[in-house]
Amino acid sequence: MLRSLTPIHLRWDGDLPRALEYDDIYFSAEDPRGEVQTVFIDANDLPSRFRHARRFAIGETGFGTGLNFFLTLGAWRRNAPAGAFLSYLSAEAHPLAPEDLQRALAAQGIPGADVNRLLAQYPPPVTGLHRLHFPEDRVVLTLVYGDAAPGFANVRGTVDAWFLDGFTPSRNPALWNIAVFRQVARLSRAGTTLGTFTAAGQVRRDLTASGFAVQRHSGFRGKRERLIGRFRAAVESDSAPAERVAVIGAGIAGLSTALALHDRGARVTVLDSHGVAAQTSGNPAxxxxxxxxxxxxxxxxxxxxxxxxxxxxxxxxxxxxxxxxxxxxxxxxxxxxxxxxxxxxxxxxxxxxxxxxxxxxxxxxxxxxxxxxxxxxxxDLGAFCRRLAQGLEIRQRRVVTVAGAQMHAVLGYADGGQEAFDAIVIATGAGPALCPDQPRPLRVGGQLTRVRTRLRAIGRMALTGRGYCLPEHEGQHWLGATYRHDSADSGVHDADNTRNLHQLNWADPALESVTTVAVSGAWYGTRAVFRDRLPAVGGLDPGPATGEPGTAHGAAIGRVFVNLGHGSRGVLYAPLAAQLLADRIFDLPEVLPASLSACLSPLRFRKKDAPREPRT
Structure with a gap:
């Protein structure tokens, strides 16, 4: 899955980068910004389409220096309405080194703040999908590192417009072939458009065979011809988008899901009878x-x-x-x-x-x-959750049932009332099942111990090995955590404080003698854990893992979803799971390749025995 990529070797002709492996330049020597505007942005009629967009997805076959992305970002800022969301998907087999990318973009006048925002998130050169966030603009950039055909084959979601870019077809045939174009078609919907600088005969024939109607237009600045095209899908989806969504659970899983949905323009209601981070997500360390x-x-x-x-x-x-x-x-x-x-x-x-x-x-x-x-x-997970909850609609109301229907989902309240939403996400951790198909994680208790002892070996770093230790403030530290399999025996126990002190005696000389350590507090929570230590993320209704050209991509998207089982590594997986769910609910290019998202599917438990108790 993870494989290091070969870096590209460049030669600089002034500020113009040339790839030695392909003996080709990344953009036009004359007016590169004008070429991007004509060949990709105007060819796909993006300014007009952006003005009417709620959510929009662009796909690109060669990220290169990122010039296309940043000029598109500028067009998005000028034209998109407030609250609109842009997903930009781009493949790259040979990522530029950060210093080369910075040099190339600076030469084209891309603002330094934008370049620095990209470089701060610039992923390591390993294969797979890497997501970068531009939250002020409600834009995500998903880089597909590796060869385009297998990379796109592992992407779920749909694209509204394509930039077919890269080194010229005669020098880079691996990018301009029927295998790539079939994946481009698979990720397209009826009316998806494309623009490209080339009009090579084989490219035209392969695009036509993949389902695109293509037209030749005059090339840019002396180039003879270029292509624009439109996808001719056999069927359009009649599935209404999920504009109003309920998220049940105000812990890290529910709140990060609510924020991801809100970023994509949904009207989100979060429901939790206990309030924000009142249970396991209240973990202070x-x-x-x-x-x-x-x-x-x-x-x-x-x-x-x-x-x-x-x-x-x-x-x-x-x-x-x-x-x-x-x-x-x-x-x-x-x-x-x-x-x-x-x-x-x-x-x-x-x-x-x-x-x-x-x-x-x-x-x-x-x-x-x-x-x-x-x-x-x-x-401090509880404080983080309270920060995430700011600006969200939070209702402190108890939900007891969830039922899905063809066009909506209905939740039932403990007081007997009901309410319909376009979609519902269950993120209740170790809470009771709300619908029959909901997978049930195991309940495992855990206790943290706070000590008032100066630990010289800690500093600003956390230590882990057998248990873990985090600094707090004024000489206090959190030690943890126990793993109590009998979750019915809940609450803080003095014996668990002693266990935490014993298991952390390696961390610092001050912890070697339990009797000399001043215990100043404790915290207990009940974790929700599946046997494989991975969460359950996705819809409870089975649907196709991928679409085929000419099919209705969104037709099988269900109405009831889960984001459960984050008790083992919730801080690591919950925000990722939130991005995955939000992408899937709106049929946008997903943050994870299909081979990885399948590992998190709640349907995986239907093919196995009931989960066994996990090891500590």
């Missing part, structure tokens, strides 16, 4: 940490996507400026237990680049290897 294993490319790819999504949500919420939410910056992981020592030793022997640079090797020691996760953080 949670870790954002990747769970990596050498050779497990599926889990590692999910971890990379999860880190990207949560870091983006933390940034959008402004948490970097608020020490009350971020408890720690960076995580040091020590191989204290035998199992952890083996796992970390395998990671230490591997190349961190294959995991997207999520870890650094601090010490190679067979008895106790040490890794560092530079992007990891400690979070």
């Amino acid at each position: 949670a870790l954002l940490s990747p769970h990596l294993s050498a050779g497990d490319t599926v889990r590692n790819a999910l971890a990379l996507a999860g880190m990207q999504a949560t870091r983006a949500l933390l940034s959008a919420a402004g948490t970097e400026r608020d020490d009350g939410i971020l408890r720690a910056e960076g995580i040091e992981h020590r191989g204290i237990t035998r199992h952890a020592a083996r796992r970390l030793a395998r990671l230490a022997a591997a190349d961190p680049r294959h995991a997207g640079g999520l870890y650094e090797v601090l010490r190679i020691d067979p008895d106790c290897p040490v890794l560092r996760y530079p992007q990891g953080v400690g979070v």
Whole structure:
């Protein structure tokens, strides 16, 4: 799943980059901005379409320097109505180095603030889907790193307009062929348009064979011809979009889902009888940490996507400026237990680049290897949730039933009332099942212990290995967490405080003697955990994993969805799951490739035995 990509080799002709592998330039030597405007933006009639858009999706076959994206972003800012949402999907087999991208964009007059915003999120050169966020503009950029045909084959969603760009067909046939165009068609709906700088005969024939009606137009600045086209789908979807959505649960899963839906223009109501972060998401000391294993490319790819999504949500919420939410910056992981020592030793022997640079090797020691996760953080999850809830409609009302119908879904309240929505998302954690098909996670209790003891070994970083430790303030730290399988025995226990102190005695000399440590508080929550430690994210009605050319893409989108089972690694996966659900509900290009989103499907439990109790 994760594979390092070969960097492109450039030669600079002044400020014009040339790819040596293809002996071709990235954009026109004469008026590159004018070419993008004519060949892609005007060819797809984007200014006019943007003015009437609620949600719009653009696909591109070659990201290159990002010039097309930034000029499209400018057109979006000038024309799109307030509250509209743009999803931009772009493939790239050979990403530019950050310094080359910055140089190329600066030469074309792209504002430095925009370039810096991209560079701050610029993904590592590994295959897969990487999402970048521009929240002020309600824009997401999803980069498909790797060859276009297999990359697009793993994308779900639909596109409204295509930029067919890249090095000239004669020098880059891997990008201009029927396999790529069939995927372009699969991701298109009736009326999807395209523009491209080429009018090569084979390109015209392959596009026509893939379902596009194409026309030749005069080329730009001396080029003979270019193409525009429109997709001729056999059937259009008659499924009404889900404009009014209810999210049940005001924890990290429900709130991040509500925000993702709100960003895409939905009217969202959040319902929770207990209030915001009143249960497990009230955790005052949670870790954002990747769970990596050498050779497990599926889990590692999910971890990379999860880190990207949560870091983006933390940034959008402004948490970097608020020490009350971020408890720690960076995580040091020590191989204290035998199992952890083996796992970390395998990671230490591997190349961190294959995991997207999520870890650094601090010490190679067979008895106790040490890794560092530079992007990891400690979070006051309750405070983070309260920040996310600002501006959302929150109702403190108890829901007891959810039922789906063809065009809407209905929830039933404990007081006997009912209310219909276009779609409903169940994000209730360890709460009771609200509908018959809802998968049921196991309930596992966990307790944190707060100590008033100065730990010199901690600093601003979090420590993990056997248990974990986060700094708080004024010499206080959070230690945790127990894993109480008997969740019926809930609440804070003195015995669990003692267990936390014993299991963290490796972290600092001040913790070696339990009797000398001052316990200043504790916190308890009940986790919702599935056997495979992955959440259940998606619709409860089975639908096609992918659409075929000429089919109605949105017709099988259901009305009841779940975002459950985040008790094990909720800070890592909940914002990612929220992006996935919001994309799917609106049939936009999804944040995860289909091969990874299938690992999270709630339908996966229907083919297996009932979940067994997870290991600690």
